Amino acid sequence: xxxxxxxxxxxxxxxxxxxxxxxxxxxxxxxxxxxxxxxxxxxxxxxxxxxxxxxxxxxxxxxxxxxxxxxxxxxxxxxxxxxxxxxxxxxxxxxxxxxxxxxxxxxxxxxxxxxxxxxxxxxxxxxxxxxxxxxxxxxxxxxxxxxxxxxxxxxxxxxxxxxxxxxxxxxxxxxxxxxxxxxxxxxxxxxxxxxxxxxxxxxxxxxxxxxxxxxxxxxxxxxxxxxxxxxxxxxxxxxxxxxxxx
Numbered sequence: 001x002x003x004x005x006x007x008x009x010x011x012x013x014x015x016x017x018x019x020x021x022x023x024x025x026x027x028x029x030x031x032x033x034x035x036x037x038x039x040x041x042x043x044x045x046x047x048x049x050x051x052x053x054x055x056x057x058x059x060x061x062x063x064x065x066x067x068x069x070x071x072x073x074x075x076x077x078x079x080x081x082x083x084x085x086x087x088x089x090x091x092x093x094x095x096x097x098x099x100x101x102x103x104x105x106x107x108x109x110x111x112x113x114x115x116x117x118x119x120x121x122x123x124x125x126x127x128x129x130x131x132x133x134x135x136x137x138x139x140x141x142x143x144x145x146x147x148x149x150x151x152x153x154x155x156x157x158x159x160x161x162x163x164x165x166x167x168x169x170x171x172x173x174x175x176x177x178x179x180x181x182x183x184x185x186x187x188x189x190x191x192x193x194x195x196x197x198x199x200x201x202x203x204x205x206x207x208x209x210x211x212x213x214x215x216x217x218x219x220x221x222x223x224x225x226x227x228x229x230x231x232x233x234x235x236x237x238x239x240x241x242x243x244x245x246x
Contacts, residue, residue, distance in 0.1 A: 001175065003059065003167035005030040012038040014058040015115055015129040022060055022125060028171050032057035032163055036131075048141040054148070055132040055163050059170060062125050065178045068118045071126075072223035075100050075114055076190040077177055078128045081170030082110055083193060086132070088169075089162055090153050095195035098216075098225055099239050102132075103195045106246065107147035109133050132166070134159060144246055183221045191219055195244075202245040203227060205235075211245060 004026065011017045011033040018031045035051035049056050059078075066073050079100040086094050086102065086109070094110075095103045102110035113129040133139075133148035134157050149157055177186065191197065200215045214227035217234060225242065227235045235242075 001028055001168075001171050003028045003030045003164065003171060005032060005057075005163065005167070007032050007034065009033070010035040010037060011056075012036070013129070014056055015113065015127050018058040018060060018127050019115070022127070025060055027060065027062040028167070029060040030057055030163070030167055048139060048143060048146070049131060049133075050136040053136040054134045055130070055159055055166070057130055057163060057167075059128045059130065059167055060125060061128060061174065063123045063174070063178070065181050066123060068116070068121055068123055070183065070221060071116050071123055072099070072221065073177070073181075073183060073186060074116070074123070074126055074128075074174075075112075075223065076186055077173050078112060078114060078130075078170055080190060080193060081173040082112065082130065082132070082166060084173070085162075085166040085169040086110070086149065089157065089165060090149055090155075092149075092152050095197070096190065096193050097195040097244065098219065099223055101195075104147055104152055107145045108143070109147050109149065109152070128170070130166070132162075134162060187219060187221055191216075194219070200230060204243050204245050205237075206241050206243070 014031045014033050033056050036049055036056040079096045082102055083094040092104050097103045100112040101108055110132045114126060116126045117124040133146055135150045136148045139146040197216055200213050202211050203214055204211050214229045217228040218226040225237045
């Protein structure tokens with residue numbers, strides 16, 4: 001299906017703007033801002049974006065078969081859809097940094113913040129806030145590793161076309177999944193696209209404020225990450241409990 005896109009000149013947060021007026025909007029509605037002044041990322045981080053150079057937008061999703069208990073399925077669908085669309089646009093292979101940042105090599109090109117409204121055992125609606133570094137060539141914040149599509153390819157991209165392509169790809173992925181839901185297959189694909197998906201790397205345990213070496217052993221359908229230490233010990237984490245050390 002084609003997304004229904006509305007551009008605004010400026011917004012504090014497109015997620016907040018869409019949430020304030022989404023009751024009558026259909027699945028696939030989008031609000032995109034030429035300038036976002038208070039974009040939010042995971043862990044409460046802000047999102048740096050040069051006005052008019054990047055994509056900052058929110059996509060309204062109304063899942064039909066994904067339950068509240070399985071809401072990480074939605075996160076995987078969105079992240080994989082963004083990867084698909086960006087690879088098609090650039091020829092660059094992108095990876096998903098658990099749970100849903102998008103990386104090229106060791107540099108971050110896209111952040112995703114998904115906010116769900118739960119109604120009993122189902123997701124009433126979901127708002128996927130997505131920020132993609134597109135044509136920006138210089139980053140001035142203290143973010144450690146930003147990169148843009150223009151920096152990766154040496155090309156300038158049409159923001160309107162790229163926005164439509166990204167949203168259409170996400171919606172197509174969701175439609176395909178809801179017509180034939182298979183959580184195991186979705187996790188298998190997600191697992192295969194993970195950044196640092198094989199090999200031992202350094203991780204930071206938030207509870208103990210300590211670093212340790214481990215490899216990704218598994219990702220559960222609820223998003224829980226299992227890490228395997230060189231000794232064979234398995235350590236299981238929820239989001240925000242552990243982070244990869246760059």
